[in-house]
Amino acid sequence: MKVRVDSTRCQGHTLCAMIAPESFELDDVDGHAHAIADEVPAGHREQVEEAIRSCPEQAIIVLTEATLAAPAQGDPR
């Protein structure tokens, strides 16, 4: 399971880092969360899934083969 945080949606509520502190942390400068590692270790998967459900901005994105293949916003591909 791979995840990333969409910084354009993240509002820095901190919920994800409280629920899954081994997987998310907030940036000291801009206050946005980011995934500590792209690949979520199997033992942290439940916490991360709860963090995804709890994020009020739906900013945590699960990277699947489809999302990895899709061009990012602003990508001229």
Ligand code: SF4
């Ligand atoms: S819970 Fe969502 S909006 Fe809040 S810090 Fe985490 S990713 Fe950002």
